[in-house]
Amino acid sequence: MRLEPVADPGLVRLIGLPVLALAATVGVASVLAMLAGANPLAVLGLIVQGAAGSKFAALETLNRATPLIFTGLAVAVAFRAKLWNIGAEAQLYAGALMTVVIGTQLGLPGMLALPLMAGAAILTGGLVLLGPVLLKVRLGVDEVVTTLLFNFIMLLFVSMLLEGVLKDPMGMGWPKSPALPRDARLPRIVEGLRLHWGFGLALISAVLVWVIQVKTTLGYEIRAVGQNPQAARFAGIPVGRVMVKTALLSGGLAAMAGFSEVAGLKGSLTLDLSPGFGYTGIVVAMLALLHPLGVVLSAIFVAGVFVGANSMSRAAEVPTYIADISVATALLFMVLAILLTRFRVVRG
Amino acid sequence: MTGREVVLRLEGITKRFGKLTANDAIGFALHRGEVLALLGENGAGKTTLMNILFGHYTADSGTVEVFGKMLPPGAPGAALAAGVGMVHQHFTLAGNLTVLENILLGTRPLFGPGLGRAEARARVERLSRDFGLAVHADAKVKTLSVGERQRVEILKALYREARILILDEPTAVLTPQESEALFATLKRAVAQGLSIIFISHKLHEVMAVSDRVVVLRHGKVAGEVATAQTDRHLLAELMVGAEVALPHPAPGIAGATLMELRDVSTPAEGNRSGLCRVSLALRAGQITGLAGVSGNGQGALADLVSGLIAPESGALLVGGAEVSGWSPRAALAAGVGRIPEDRHATGSIADFTLTENAVLEGYAQAPFSRRGWIDWRRARAHAEAIIAKYDVRCPGPEARIRLLSGGNMQKLILGRALEATPRIILANQPVRGLDIGALTYVQERLIAARDAGAAVLLISEDLDEIRVLSDVIHVISAGRLSPPFARGSKTPAELGVWMAGQGFADAA
Numbered sequence: 001m002r003l004e005p006v007a008d009p010g011l012v013r014l015i016g017l018p019v020l021a022l023a024a025t026v027g028v029a030s031v032l033a034m035l036a037g038a039n040p041l042a043v044l045g046l047i048v049q050g051a052a053g054s055k056f057a058a059l060e061t062l063n064r065a066t067p068l069i070f071t072g073l074a075v076a077v078a079f080r081a082k083l084w085n086i087g088a089e090a091q092l093y094a095g096a097l098m099t100v101v102i103g104t105q106l107g108l109p110g111m112l113a114l115p116l117m118a119g120a121a122i123l124t125g126g127l128v129l130l131g132p133v134l135l136k137v138r139l140g141v142d143e144v145v146t147t148l149l150f151n152f153i154m155l156l157f158v159s160m161l162l163e164g165v166l167k168d169p170m171g172m173g174w175p176k177s178p179a180l181p182r183d184a185r186l187p188r189i190v191e192g193l194r195l196h197w198g199f200g201l202a203l204i205s206a207v208l209v210w211v212i213q214v215k216t217t218l219g220y221e222i223r224a225v226g227q228n229p230q231a232a233r234f235a236g237i238p239v240g241r242v243m244v245k246t247a248l249l250s251g252g253l254a255a256m257a258g259f260s261e262v263a264g265l266k267g268s269l270t271l272d273l274s275p276g277f278g279y280t281g282i283v284v285a286m287l288a289l290l291h292p293l294g295v296v297l298s299a300i301f302v303a304g305v306f307v308g309a310n311s312m313s314r315a316a317e318v319p320t321y322i323a324d325i326s327v328a329t330a331l332l333f334m335v336l337a338i339l340l341t342r343f344r345v346v347r348g
Numbered sequence: 349m350t351g352r353e354v355v356l357r358l359e360g361i362t363k364r365f366g367k368l369t370a371n372d373a374i375g376f377a378l379h380r381g382e383v384l385a386l387l388g389e390n391g392a393g394k395t396t397l398m399n400i401l402f403g404h405y406t407a408d409s410g411t412v413e414v415f416g417k418m419l420p421p422g423a424p425g426a427a428l429a430a431g432v433g434m435v436h437q438h439f440t441l442a443g444n445l446t447v448l449e450n451i452l453l454g455t456r457p458l459f460g461p462g463l464g465r466a467e468a469r470a471r472v473e474r475l476s477r478d479f480g481l482a483v484h485a486d487a488k489v490k491t492l493s494v495g496e497r498q499r500v501e502i503l504k505a506l507y508r509e510a511r512i513l514i515l516d517e518p519t520a521v522l523t524p525q526e527s528e529a530l531f532a533t534l535k536r537a538v539a540q541g542l543s544i545i546f547i548s549h550k551l552h553e554v555m556a557v558s559d560r561v562v563v564l565r566h567g568k569v570a571g572e573v574a575t576a577q578t579d580r581h582l583l584a585e586l587m588v589g590a591e592v593a594l595p596h597p598a599p600g601i602a603g604a605t606l607m608e609l610r611d612v613s614t615p616a617e618g619n620r621s622g623l624c625r626v627s628l629a630l631r632a633g634q635i636t637g638l639a640g641v642s643g644n645g646q647g648a649l650a651d652l653v654s655g656l657i658a659p660e661s662g663a664l665l666v667g668g669a670e671v672s673g674w675s676p677r678a679a680l681a682a683g684v685g686r687i688p689e690d691r692h693a694t695g696s697i698a699d700f701t702l703t704e705n706a707v708l709e710g711y712a713q714a715p716f717s718r719r720g721w722i723d724w725r726r727a728r729a730h731a732e733a734i735i736a737k738y739d740v741r742c743p744g745p746e747a748r749i750r751l752l753s754g755g756n757m758q759k760l761i762l763g764r765a766l767e768a769t770p771r772i773i774l775a776n777q778p779v780r781g782l783d784i785g786a787l788t789y790v791q792e793r794l795i796a797a798r799d800a801g802a803a804v805l806l807i808s809e810d811l812d813e814i815r816v817l818s819d820v821i822h823v824i825s826a827g828r829l830s831p832p833f834a835r836g837s838k839t840p841a842e843l844g845v846w847m848a849g850q851g852f853a854d855a856a
Contacts, residue, residue, distance in 0.1 A: 215721055215722060215724075216720050216721055216722060217711055217712055217717050217720050217721070217722055218720060220704070220711055220722055223700075224697055224700070224708070227697045227698070227699055227700065228693070228696075228697045228698065230693055230694055231693065231694050231695065231696060231697050231708070232697075233656070233676065234654065234656065234676060234686070234688060234694045234695070235676065235708040235709045236655070236675065236676035236677035236679075236680055236709060236712075238677075
């Protein structure tokens with residue numbers, strides 16, 4: 001068995017294969033539901049209902065999708081340049097940290113505080129990624145290792161601050177930062193509904209990233225460096241500088257996830273702010289084929305599966321790990337589908 | 349010849365890749381004790397055919413018969429076991445092992461007691477004596493010259509009792525003198541009953557070494573002739589299917605010096621030579637040819653001119669002024685047009701469209717971008733202009749460049765460089781691997797640019813190409829540059845002496 005490249009995949013393959021991948025994912029989830037002793041159709045129905053069955057459910061899904069859009073964009077931007085940023089989690093916490101520090105320590109009015117919080121978060125997130133990238137550009141240190149390890153450093157650093165200088169005196173001993181004042185929080189998009197403006201910012205960011213990628217010289221440089229650094233260097237593209245710009249953009253986007261979670265949803269910083277949004281961002285970006293607008297859709301899909309599975313497990317007593325497995329299998333099947341649009345399997 | 353035993357027979361070999369038929373019902377026979385040349389342009393199907401013979405590909409139809417037995421299709425190893433040995437263009441040797449270890453590699457465990465190394469050594473030494481393949485069995489391969497490494501590859505095949513030897517473009521990396529030595533070895537080998545397939549696209553070599561010639565064109569056998577009954581002209585016609593008219597340019601009129609190297613040295617990189625106190629003047633209206641065996645400093649000189657590296661010592665002058673902050677962008681700004689050696693890895697981005705590739709060097713400036721915003725309409729118009737003017741055959745400016753043939757890709761790169769009206773042109777192996785049509789086109793464009801007043805530096809491993817096109821020839825060897833030789837003042841053999849490193853002031 002060998003793979004032969006397909007010159008022109010055709011519309012049937014391009015659309016059919018991803019649909020097939022989704023169907024296969026549903027199939028695997030059904031088998032798991034049966035193994036757990038439940039009716040698979042009922043389980044699927046409950047997941048869909050839990051994710052999108054009511055206004056409340058749908059908004060919950062969009063809320064959950066918000067940080068995933070940001071981390072997904074962060075990963076997509078970096079991966080385009082073949083900069084393997086596995087550290088979106090660290091950049092997220094760096095952004096959350098700056099948000100809380102500025103929002104609670106300076107006592108600024110909301111109109112001033114919010115932009116400053118976001119700006120400081122973006123800058124810090126970018127700087128967190130800048131270190132590993134400079135090590136890569138200057139010394140050839142593998143950024144997969146450094147960005148991954150930075151996640152643990154950052155989490156421990158935040159933990160230290162939450163047990164120390166940033167600990168809320170009113171927190172009854174819990175490792176938690178003081179809460180942001182009312183006016184330093186992101187408002188709801190529609191009064192009375194739980195969806196906050198972080199989601200709006202995420203959509204705007206996705207469009208901005210898309211515009212950067214297709215319309216600007218920076219986007220062109222990022223793609224050129226990612227596809228063929230040797231040709232990019234020969235053509236006079238400053239590869240190192242492009243990597244640095246990519247790092248600032250990617251780290252800043254991941255930090256926005258932290259800003260939006262703290263200022264839009266939680267109001268304060270705790271160590272369980274992110275259940276791995278930084279890592280799930282990799283899945284989101286890969287499912288979207290690194291396309292910034294696709295990231296929005298895939299983030300909503302992944303968030304829906306998690307939110308839906310959560311509510312399903314309460315109703316049908318099927319464990320929630322079915323969500324983790326479904327997202328993972330969706331990714332595997334999608335990667336396979338993408339491979340099969342570009343290659344065909346030939347015997348012999 | 350016909351009375352002799354047939355050792356290898358290919359019959360009706362057909363292989364298709366999608367719409368492309370790489371091999372179309374190819375058949376020929378190899379007799380015991382003959383050198384059969386397989387002649388054809390790049391892309392004629394030689395490599396595909398050999399891959400089928402060795403079981404790397406499975407033919408859609410057709411059979412391979414070795415010593416009267418069918419080879420099972422798609423089974424690499426079967427050919428080896430049947431006594432077919434191959435010497436690839438790119439050697440497959442481990443540099444940190446000795447010659448003997450390389451030859452034994454894969455035939456038995458390398459280390460451990462009682463493995464009969466003494467016996468193996470005796471056999472290797474006997475083979476090397478019998479076939480005139482002088483190499484020292486205990487030398488580390490990394491210390492050997494390219495010619496010696498090739499001998500090790502041949503010894504390796506002989507040690508495995510190959511009775512049929514296939515050599516894929518064996519002279520591409522050799523000096524004329526080393527090629528002569530190789531031909532002598534091949535003659536001794538056939539005298540001892542071996543049979544050899546010699547793959548090449550160089551006519552004079554085929555004439556010198558072979559007994560019979562099979563010519564491939566567009567995947568078909570275009571002709572099969574006894575070498576004694578043909579000549580270079582006839583073979584060339586068979587190979588390209590038409591009368592060949594290579595450009596024979598009138599001499600250029602030399603003008604001012606546009607770029608000058610004064611005593612420039614650059615460090616070596618890996619097994620690539622650096623430059624060693626090179627002085628060179630590139631003058632307007634002249635093609636300066638650089639001859640030499642690959643890896644002797646051509647890469648460093650090309651990188652220097654194109655801006656990828658700066659001199660470690662010495663000076664680089666453009667338009668009479670010493671450059672500072674030399675970089676690819678600085679080179680472009682100074683009016684250097686670059687045609688890189690490797691159009692796939694360096695000259696283009698495979699998954700970018702023709703439009704995106706057309707502005708690869710100019711995207712950062714007006715008219716293609718303003719304040720960081722790219723004007724794709726203008727970029728596209730630029731690509732369309734290149735496509736039309738340079739006859740790039742393609743589905744359109746929005747097609748990915750990976751879909752193009754090498755010749756059309758090269759035309760786009762050529763157009764990209766020339767449309768910026770460069771004063772200095774670096775053409776590094778500009779026609780390697782191109783078919784005859786694209787080849788003459790690219791050469792004519794370079795001559796036209798020269799006549800328009802550009803200074804052209806032509807780097808090539810093909811001595812004929814250098815001799816025909818250049819107004820001035822330098823030979824590079826181990827990073828040192830020979831004095832300039834005027835057009836026609838040196839024979840290939842005389843240049844070969846310089847290529848081998850003799851003639852330099854510091855040569856022993």
